[in-house]
Amino acid sequence: MPWPPFDSPCLVPAPAEAGPLGPCMHCQVRHLAICSVLSPAEVHALDAVAGAQVLTPGAVLAHQGEPRRYVYTVTRGALRLVRLSADGRRQVAGFALPGDFVGLSGAAVHQHDIEALGETELCRFSMEAMRHLGTQFPHLQGKLLERACTELDSARDQMMALARMNPTERIADFLLKLAAQQARGGDPAASVALPMPRGDIADHLGLTVETVSRCLTALRTRGLIALPETYRVDILDFAGLEALNAA
Amino acid sequence: MPWPPFDSPCLVPAPAEAGPLGPCMHCQVRHLAICSVLSPAEVHALDAVAGAQVLTPGAVLAHQGEPRRYVYTVTRGALRLVRLSADGRRQVAGFALPGDFVGLSGAAVHQHDIEALGETELCRFSMEAMRHLGTQFPHLQGKLLERACTELDSARDQMMALARMNPTERIADFLLKLAAQQARGGDPAASVALPMPRGDIADHLGLTVETVSRCLTALRTRGLIALPETYRVDILDFAGLEALNAA
DNA sequence: CGGCCAATTGAGAGTCGTCAAGTGTTGTGG
DNA sequence: CCACAACACTTGACGACTCTCAATTGGCCG
Known part of the structure; x- marks a missing residue:
């Protein structure tokens, strides 16, 4: 078995200040990454368009170059984002752990292969539904923007690490x-x-x-x-x- | 004079499909980075909170660690974003050319020094005003999110370049x-x-x-x-x- | 018990950083 | 108007560091 062991489910407890919201009806876990400051109505709207998904170790969730249709939150396990160049060079852009949001990208197609490390559970949202919810709940879009900016900061951090x-x-x-x-x-x-x-x-x-x-x-x-x-x-x-x- | 010459003003013409909007009343240039798909009302609202600013070669617009108060669009010249580590290592995170938007970050303080390369003109927006406009015009926030995602893609590109x-x-x-x-x-x-x-x-x-x-x-x-x-x-x-x- | 795969450890070579000298341009002062 | 000083860029020689290649160890499963 070439895959690292996952003895702990890595379920992340929701922060107390999130209020008396129930967990997502599909994945049984709050969508921490984007929900922790949303209103009950917004969380409910998100739940309504969410779908749970389980990946076996090594399963490929998406291939580089495929059209992007969904975004995800990781609820258990881990993912890696891999880019392969034409001449075989490999770059792991990052890892997504429980609570992380996957799918912030401006491109119409996937820029990376997304692969499961160990058995992994996700909550899935169609991008179309997200766009619709974004116009309906500006707060959600603001939260996504905030998250994108945070990712941007950490990407620049990583650049510093790689360069110097x-x-x-x-x-x-x-x-x-x-x-x-x-x-x-x-x-x-x-x-x-x-x-x-x-x-x-x-x-x-x-x-x-x-x-x-x-x-x-x-x-x-x-x-x-x-x-x-x-x-x-x-x-x-x-x-x-x-x-x-x-x- | 240690600064590279700027013989051309580098003014970027607005794309034709932007429609019959006039240029920004302050910097005389459309805020290309964020305005090209906005409605006339949105552009007008942006203009109303914008302020022009001119930097001499080498001028420092912001210091690492300072509280962030404004975001900018570059209209002439160029900026560099510099991070200095405690032991003196230097990393230039990127360059902002005319049309670029500067200030997408999740942090409350600047992560970089922002310095002018040659004489540089900017259009400035207070972050507070931007936040207010964001709630008023969801479209604007969506556009910013889109832009943040694009930046994220190019940051990951740069990581590939640095790593491999x-x-x-x-x-x-x-x-x-x-x-x-x-x-x-x-x-x-x-x-x-x-x-x-x-x-x-x-x-x-x-x-x-x-x-x-x-x-x-x-x-x-x-x-x-x-x-x-x-x-x-x-x-x-x-x-x-x-x-x-x-x- | 043996095979397979990943991780570790070791030896050698190539690449890029360091240090140093040389070149070219710009701006100043005689 | 010319000479010189300052600065950035270029070029060269050398050495350290990391990659490449190879062998060994260790764990897991058949």
């Missing part, structure tokens, strides 16, 4: 971001699950598998992290990792 | 993008102005000044470009350049 950090710094930066992403606003946990194989990390950070492995070993040797399992990292020294990428 | 292309390919990619950006939808011109010094190109592409210089020389030697002036590149072989970055 050495491999060890990129790994440290990646681990800290992953911890924060999994914590979803709460305190980052010291033990971070790596839902993706080394090759995906490498292609995400512009490195090779060997370099990723060497850097992880180096961080472990320096006492900053521990590697209890292949697909798990324990962060022993947050400050030490942060000091590496003096952004 | 060698220096020569990055330069080729950069020149083609710059040509397209200056053409604004029309056919890219064979002669491309470089409003920025070599150091900015280097910090934009994650390279050093020396490497940028060597790669430009290499492209010239291979007959793909000509360098009639320091701050101008003639593209002699579009297909050849595109073949380099087989994305």
Whole structure:
């Protein structure tokens, strides 16, 4: 089984301030990414056009170049966004964890392959329905804009990492971001699950598998992290990792 | 005078399909980036909250960390967005040319220094006014979302370039993008102005000044470009350049 | 128990960054 | 009007770092 294990469902609890809204009738989880500040009427309208979907490990949700028809929120598992160039070079644009929204793009066709890491559950919305809801509820569109801007900020962050950090710094930066992403606003946990194989990390950070492995070993040797399992990292020294990428 | 020359005002004509709208009363140019599909009422409302601003070469429009109060459209000249890390590493996140919109970000404070390359003219909108207009005209918010998504796509493009292309390919990619950006939808011109010094190109592409210089020389030697002036590149072989970055 | 795949570890080579010198242009001051 | 100084760009030599290639280890499943 080449796929990393998913022993925990990774269900993210809804924030308390979301109010007394029930969970989505389809995926049984709030659409955290876009709903946490919406009104009950808006959440209900979203639920009405949502559909649940389950992916087996390695399943491909969308292919590069296909017309885009849906957007998604991840409710369990994880996705990777992969771009392949004509000559075979591979770039992992990012990973979507529970609570993340997938599908913010200005293009009419998919810019990436979207693939499931482990068993993954999604909530699906047709883009047409989203457009309709957007005109009906300006608040929803404002929320989407906010989210797009946040994504833009983190994309620029990643550019800085790729352009100016050495491999060890990129790994440290990646681990800290992953911890924060999994914590979803709460305190980052010291033990971070790596839902993706080394090759995906490498292609995400512009490195090779060997370099990723060497850097992880180096961080472990320096006492900053521990590697209890292949697909798990324990962060022993947050400050030490942060000091590496003096952004 | 360390600043690249700006002999042409770079004023971009409004697209014909924009309809019979007059130019902005402040900057005398349509706010192309956001107005081209807006209604007359919306454009008028935008004009009413706009203010013109002129920057001298090297002037700093905003500092990293300052609270964000305005968003801008560039109408003449060019801007660069610069991020400096604590240990002095420099990253140029991007360049804004006439017609570009500056200020899409989810953060409350500026993530970059914004500096003028050559003499530059802007049209300025307070973020508060934009928010107000957004609720008043959902169409405007939709247009901003669309634009944010486009920016997101190009940011991911840039990540691919930084992660997986060698220096020569990055330069080729950069020149083609710059040509397209200056053409604004029309056919890219064979002669491309470089409003920025070599150091900015280097910090934009994650390279050093020396490497940028060597790669430009290499492209010239291979007959793909000509360098009639320091701050101008003639593209002699579009297909050849595109073949380099087989994305 | 053996095969398969991913991850790790090691050795060698190529590329790009660093340091240094040289070239060209611009603007200033004699 | 010319000389010089300042600055950016270019070119060259060298070295470090990361990629490539190869072998080994480790875990999971048949």
